[in-house]
Amino acid sequence: MTATLRNLLSGTLVAALAAGCSSNVTLDPPTIPEPLIVKIPMSVALRLPENFESFEHEEKVLGRDVWKIDLGRSNAVFFEQLFGYMFEDVIIIDAEEFAGGAAQPAFDALIEPSIDAFEFAVPVQTKTDAFAVWIRYRLKIFDRDGDLVANWPVSAYGKSLTTTLGGSDALQRAAVLAMRDAAALMIMKFDDHALIASLADPGSTTAVEDDERAETTAQAVANPGVSDE
Amino acid sequence: MNELTPRATAGRAIFATALLTLAAGCVTSRVENSREGLTGIGKGETVVIMAKSYHLGNETEAKYITCIENALGRGAQGLRVIPRKQFIDSLFPWFEPRTAPSETKSLPKLMERPGVAARIREQGVRYIVWLDGDTEKVAGGGSLSCAAGPGGGGCFGFAWWQNASDYNAAVWDLDGLESAGTVSADVSGTSFLPALVVPIPLIARTQATACKGLANQLRAFIVSDEFS
Numbered sequence: 001m002t003a004t005l006r007n008l009l010s011g012t013l014v015a016a017l018a019a020g021c022s023s024n025v026t027l028d029p030p031t032i033p034e035p036l037i038v039k040i041p042m043s044v045a046l047r048l049p050e051n052f053e054s055f056e057h058e059e060k061v062l063g064r065d066v067w068k069i070d071l072g073r074s075n076a077v078f079f080e081q082l083f084g085y086m087f088e089d090v091i092i093i094d095a096e097e098f099a100g101g102a103a104q105p106a107f108d109a110l111i112e113p114s115i116d117a118f119e120f121a122v123p124v125q126t127k128t129d130a131f132a133v134w135i136r137y138r139l140k141i142f143d144r145d146g147d148l149v150a151n152w153p154v155s156a157y158g159k160s161l162t163t164t165l166g167g168s169d170a171l172q173r174a175a176v177l178a179m180r181d182a183a184a185l186m187i188m189k190f191d192d193h194a195l196i197a198s199l200a201d202p203g204s205t206t207a208v209e210d211d212e213r214a215e216t217t218a219q220a221v222a223n224p225g226v227s228d229e
Numbered sequence: 230m231n232e233l234t235p236r237a238t239a240g241r242a243i244f245a246t247a248l249l250t251l252a253a254g255c256v257t258s259r260v261e262n263s264r265e266g267l268t269g270i271g272k273g274e275t276v277v278i279m280a281k282s283y284h285l286g287n288e289t290e291a292k293y294i295t296c297i298e299n300a301l302g303r304g305a306q307g308l309r310v311i312p313r314k315q316f317i318d319s320l321f322p323w324f325e326p327r328t329a330p331s332e333t334k335s336l337p338k339l340m341e342r343p344g345v346a347a348r349i350r351e352q353g354v355r356y357i358v359w360l361d362g363d364t365e366k367v368a369g370g371g372s373l374s375c376a377a378g379p380g381g382g383g384c385f386g387f388a389w390w391q392n393a394s395d396y397n398a399a400v401w402d403l404d405g406l407e408s409a410g411t412v413s414a415d416v417s418g419t420s421f422l423p424a425l426v427v428p429i430p431l432i433a434r435t436q437a438t439a440c441k442g443l444a445n446q447l448r449a450f451i452v453s454d455e456f457s
Contacts, residue, residue, distance in 0.1 A: 036322075
């Protein structure tokens with residue numbers, strides 16, 4: 001009897017040691033500050049994938065513990081906020097309703113973000129006190145006829161040290177920083193990659209382009225030899 | 230001859246232990262500055278302490294930046310310091326790790342962006358101080374082991390480690406959109422942990438010394454308008 005009890009106890013102890021630890025982190029939807037930019041005068045439709053409403057990711061550190069992060073609907077909130085700040089008018093489209101032949105709302109462009117990859121590293125892996133998060137979003141931009149005009153991968157990175165925040169808080173902070181990094185990149189490079197200006201209302205775009213072209217020509221005539229960077 | 234009572238002996242032992250605990254390890258410190266332009270700060274003008282981007286490999290600890298912010302703002306001669314998070318959020322996304330200017334020649338273009346110059350003016354920001362550097366353990370050794378049993382426990386042995394806190398602060402003057410100079414602090418120190426039943430830590434607080442030294446020098450650098 002005593003031997004059985006001892007075996008049971010030692011078995012439990014070995015199993016507990018072998019199992020390691022598991023850490024679960026839940027991210028509250030982030031709030032990004034209102035950017036200091038001029039809104040793009042366009043109406044865009046935003047179609048969010050289902051996994052933006054509930055996104056989880058798990059990393060197993062070899063021979064150590066398991067880290068799981070639950071982003072909840074952080075991605076949905078993030079894109080709704082960001083495009084709300086970037087464009088004059090944003091319509092959120094329900095993916096199923098749109099596919100089911102419902103009346104299509106009027107817009108200049110349809111943007112469909114998705115997540116290509118989500119990874120993170122914990123201090124044991126980075127060999128520092130830092131948690132690091134990498135997110136690769138993909139933005140597909142369609143014109144009003146539904147033709148794909150741009151397919152842009154957006155790679156973002158966030159890093160946070162553990163010393164003052166503790167493990168869970170540091171991972172959350174790194175994820176929020178990665179989202180802010182993605183926001184900064186999209187704000188800076190949106191038109192270069194998404195060719196969004198070409199999808200604006202043709203009449204107004206042409207007028208703006210004509211004005212800019214005229215101005216550039218006038219400057220070139222006034223300052224020969226000075227080129228725009 | 231006076232004999233000590235057991236109570237007095239215990240009191241002396243506690244006092245000696247406390248003294249040893251409070252005694253710091255050996256620290257050497259060097260703080261220098263290099264001036265490129267005249268400085269000075271007016272009433273209502275403020276300073277922001279920022280960390281260089283981690284996209285550039287910098288790993289300055291948030292704790293160190295907060296220490297510099299607090300030390301610069303403290304006392305009768307304290308400067309007005311805008312919390313960096315407030316500054317970064319108010320200028321989003323232009324001071325994010327990816328987008329923040331890495332040299333002063335990017336400042337004119339940044340100031341031309343819509344709302345940026347006005348937002349900086351609203352907060353009265355005259356100087357941005359960019360910190361880079363970190364505290365690292367550079368060496369260590371010794372051996373220490375602890376054991377506990379039903380009758381009690383204790384540690385025996387001796388351990389030591391050496392930390393180096395090297396920080397650099399680049400001061401940008403937003404009045405002239407130019408660099409005003411740099412201040413640096415290099416502090417190294419060795420901590421000891423002897424243990425004879427009870428471990429007695431003799432900690433060299435290199436990061437705290439680097440914070441105090443850099444903050445004092447930064448304040449003098451910004452307030453003074455003399456070349457040194």
